[in-house]
Amino acid sequence: MSTPDVRLVPALAEHLEAWLAIRAGPTSRRLLPLEEAPREALLRRLTEASSDVMDLRATSFRWMVECEGRIVGTVSARDLSRYHGRVEVGYMLAEDSLGRGLGTRALTLLLDKLFAIPSLYHVWLTTTEPNRASQGLARKLGFRQEGLLRGHCIVQGERMDQQVWGLLRPEWEAGRSARNLKPFGG
Numbered sequence: 001m002s003t004p005d006v007r008l009v010p011a012l013a014e015h016l017e018a019w020l021a022i023r024a025g026p027t028s029r030r031l032l033p034l035e036e037a038p039r040e041a042l043l044r045r046l047t048e049a050s051s052d053v054m055d056l057r058a059t060s061f062r063w064m065v066e067c068e069g070r071i072v073g074t075v076s077a078r079d080l081s082r083y084h085g086r087v088e089v090g091y092m093l094a095e096d097s098l099g100r101g102l103g104t105r106a107l108t109l110l111l112d113k114l115f116a117i118p119s120l121y122h123v124w125l126t127t128t129e130p131n132r133a134s135q136g137l138a139r140k141l142g143f144r145q146e147g148l149l150r151g152h153c154i155v156q157g158e159r160m161d162q163q164v165w166g167l168l169r170p171e172w173e174a175g176r177s178a179r180n181l182k183p184f185g186g
C-alpha cells in the first residue's frame with residue numbers, strides 16, 4: 001500500500017483541539033515525557049511558534065501534519081541557534097495514524113525545511129528508551145545515537161532514560177541522494 005500524500009501546514013490557534021487530541025493518544029502518553037499543560041499554555045505555544053524558517057528572529061517552529069484533508073500530527077523545532085547551526089526537533093502523530101509511513105514523510109518534510117537554513121549543521125532529538133518507533137524513524141532518516149541521558153525524564157510516573165540522536169548536514173544530503181528523494185518545497 002502506498003503512503004498517502006502528506007503536507008506540513010503552519011500551526012495556528014485553530015489547531016488547538018487537534019493538537020490536544022494528538023497529545024491524548026495512548027502511545028504518546030505511554031512513551032513521551034509530556035508535561036501536563038493547560039490549554040492556554042498550548043495555545044500560546046501554537047501562536048508564538050513560527051512556520052517561516054527564514055524569519056531571522058524565530059527560534060521555535062511548528063507545523064501540523066495534514067493527510068487526506070485531516071490534521072493527523074505535528075512536527076516542531078526549537079532552540080534554533082543560527083550561530084551554532086543546531087536545532088532540536090520533535091514529532092507526534094495521532095493514534096490512528098501510526099505505522100503507515102506518515103512519520104517518515106512528515107519528518108523528511110521537516111528536515112528539508114530546516115536544512116534550507118544555510119547555517120544549519122546539526123539536528124538533534126531525544127527518544128525515551130522504550131520508544132522503538134521513534135528510534136526506528138530517526139535511524140531510517142540517518143540519525144545516529146549520540147548519547148544517553150540517564151534518568152532524564154518521567155513518563156506516567158516512571159523515571160526513564162532518554163537517548164540523544166543527531167543528524168549532520170552531510171549525512172542528510174548523502175542519505176537524500178542515496179534514497180533518490182526529490183526535495184520537498186511545501
Ligand SMILES: CC(C)(COP(=O)(O)OP(=O)(O)OC[C@H]1O[C@@H](n2cnc3c(N)ncnc32)[C@H](O)[C@@H]1OP(=O)(O)O)[C@@H](O)C(=O)NCCC(=O)NCCS
Nearest residue numbers: 091092093098099100101102103104127132133134136137
Ligand atoms: C514516532 C512516530 C512519529 C513514527 O511515525 P510512523 O508513521 O508511525 O512511522 P513510519 O510508519 O514512518 O515508520 C518509520 C520507521 O519507524 C520504525 N517503526 C515504526 N513503527 C514501529 C513500531 N511500532 N515498532 C518498531 N519500529 C517501528 C520502523 O523502522 C519504520 O521503518 P520501516 O517501516 O521502513 O521499517 C509515530 O509512531 C508517533 O507519532 N508515535 C507517538 C509519538 C512519538 O513517539 N513521538 C516521537 C517522540 S521522540
